[in-house]
Amino acid sequence: MAAEKQRLAILGSGFASLSLVKRIDLSLYKIAIVSPRNHFLFTPLLPSTTVGTIEFRSIIEPIRSSRNEIRYYQAECISIDPEKSIVKCETVQSKEIFDLEYDHLVITVGAVNNTFGIPGVEKHALFLKELQDARKIRGKIIENFERAAVPGTADEEKKRLLHFVVVGGGPTGVEFAAELSDFIKDDLVKWYPKLAPHATITLLEAATQILGTFDSKLSEYAMKIFQRQNIVIKTNSPVKEVLEKTILLHDGTVIQHGLVVWSTGIGPTKLLQSLPFPKNRASRLLTDEFLRVPGTRNIYAAGDCATSEDENYPATAQVAQQEGKYLACSFNRTALGKKAEPFRYKNLGMLAYIGDRRALADLPNVKGRGFATFLFWRSAYLTRLVSMKNKILVLFDWIKASIFGRDISSF
Numbered sequence: 100m101a102a103e104k105q106r107l108a109i110l111g112s113g114f115a116s117l118s119l120v121k122r123i124d125l126s127l128y129k130i131a132i133v134s135p136r137n138h139f140l141f142t143p144l145l146p147s148t149t150v151g152t153i154e155f156r157s158i159i160e161p162i163r164s165s166r167n168e169i170r171y172y173q174a175e176c177i178s179i180d181p182e183k184s185i186v187k188c189e190t191v192q193s194k195e196i197f198d199l200e201y202d203h204l205v206i207t208v209g210a211v212n213n214t215f216g217i218p219g220v221e222k223h224a225l226f227l228k229e230l231q232d233a234r235k236i237r238g239k240i241i242e243n244f245e246r247a248a249v250p251g252t253a254d255e256e257k258k259r260l261l262h263f264v265v266v267g268g269g270p271t272g273v274e275f276a277a278e279l280s281d282f283i284k285d286d287l288v289k290w291y292p293k294l295a296p297h298a299t300i301t302l303l304e305a306a307t308q309i310l311g312t313f314d315s316k317l318s319e320y321a322m323k324i325f326q327r328q329n330i331v332i333k334t335n336s337p338v339k340e341v342l343e344k345t346i347l348l349h350d351g352t353v354i355q356h357g358l359v360v361w362s363t364g365i366g367p368t369k370l371l372q373s374l375p376f377p378k379n380r381a382s383r384l385l386t387d388e389f390l391r392v393p394g395t396r397n398i399y400a401a402g403d404c405a406t407s408e409d410e411n412y413p414a415t416a417q418v419a420q421q422e423g424k425y426l427a428c429s430f431n432r433t434a435l436g437k438k439a440e441p442f443r444y445k446n447l448g449m450l451a452y453i454g455d456r457r458a459l460a461d462l463p464n465v466k467g468r469g470f471a472t473f474l475f476w477r478s479a480y481l482t483r484l485v486s487m488k489n490k491i492l493v494l495f496d497w498i499k500a501s502i503f504g505r506d507i508s509s510f
């Protein structure tokens with residue numbers, strides 16, 4: 100008689116989770132996924148959706164369609180009982196509580212935006228983490244142009260409405276500023292010819308340079324390209340407070356703004372903060388070489404919410420994907436009585452779009468920049484999209500935007 104399948108519960112529907120689900124042997128495991136988000140989101144192309152280079156639905160995939168035979172619950176895990184091997188969950192819509200039993204648990208709940216407790220950020224800035232965030236940003240950009248176009252709007256107010264401030268010079272902030280600059284230059288200038296030339300973008304960074312994780316020559320090149328595109332970069336400019344229409348910097352500077360996009364890094368989710376397991380200083384769960392949470396028998400963690408006891412992994416999609424893939428292989432092996440190998444992270448390098456059809460590639464053996472790298476950037480992400488449907492939709496969106504321009508409707 101075949102052995103009974105083991106119950107594997109996965110918290111989250113992001114990179115680590117999908118990568119695991121795609122490879123797990125369903126003849127050995129019964130999978131239950133718990134996540135408030137019922138789809139997978141391909142975040143590397145999220146900045147492109149804020150201006151309509153790519154449409155929102157082109158970069159998501161329902162988690163239910165990842166594999167047949169998996170169970171999915173649209174709920175948030177609110178606590179874990181490691182003794183009884185039970186997770187307590189709360190449904191998203193009706194806030195009902197239910198328990199889920201497991202034989203093995205994988206925590207891949209990602210992270211939340213980090214505001215560093217700076218006053219006014221939650222209330223007055225927009226984030227760029229989920230699809231709803233990108234949607235809000237796209238709506239706000241168009242809204243500000245429409246408001247500035249109303250007859251009688253004072254010049255000072257026009258200037259404020261059309262001043263877009265990005266806080267955080269990491270890859271996400273840089274890519275958003277680049278996409279916005281393209282949108283203004285390629286499309287908005289056609290439909291708002293008097294206003295678009297007065298639109299400005301400022302990138303605020305607390306450190307001494309933008310794209311600090313990239314090779315310094317590439318980061319200098321990005322700064323040069325940004326200056327050419329009239330994107331103002333202010334390094335050494337930590338933000339003190341965000342107000343409805345202004346931003347205050349620590350050096351006393353007051354900046355008028357029409358929109359602030361906050362992208363300064365990540366912090367732990369509420370669930371993570373409440374878990375009694377060992378964590379590092381950034382509150383990421385510590386895991387051993389098998390990605391197991393120390394002191395537990397059957398709890399594993401992967402992706403942004405976790406890091407190794409020995410080496411601090413970057414919070415990136417490639418780490419999450421490699422960990423998800425590794426866990427699937429390990430579970431498949433151990434169910435057949437084989438020994439699991441330790442996890443080894445392989446750095447595949449970083450890519451970033453910097454606008455004007457130029458990109459950066461900081462790969463282990465090659466440093467690339469410019470138009471050829473932009474083509475490489477596009478083809479790399481096209482191949483990494485998780486479904487054929489996503490690949491076709493994104494390709495179609497790029498062609499559509501280059502022929503007809505990006506759509507400026509708001510609804």
Ligand SMILES: Cc1cc2nc3c(=O)[nH]c(=O)nc-3n(C[C@H](O)[C@H](O)[C@H](O)COP(=O)(O)OP(=O)(O)OC[C@H]3O[C@@H](n4cnc5c(N)ncnc54)[C@H](O)[C@@H]3O)c2cc1C
Pocket residue numbers: 110111112113114115116133134135136142143144145146174175176177207208209210227228229270271368370401402403404414415416417418419450
């Ligand atoms: C705009 C943007 C661009 C990016 N670009 C790149 C890039 O180009 N390259 C790169 O390598 N990385 C990039 N990243 C980082 C990358 O997205 C993350 O590192 C990656 O998503 C981490 O995967 P994960 O599985 O840990 O978490 P996520 O993909 O964030 O998924 C977390 C999941 O957990 C769910 N969840 C949260 N709380 C709970 C709970 N209590 N119970 C159950 N489920 C829960 C969430 O709903 C979500 O489904 C980018 C990130 C952003 C925001």
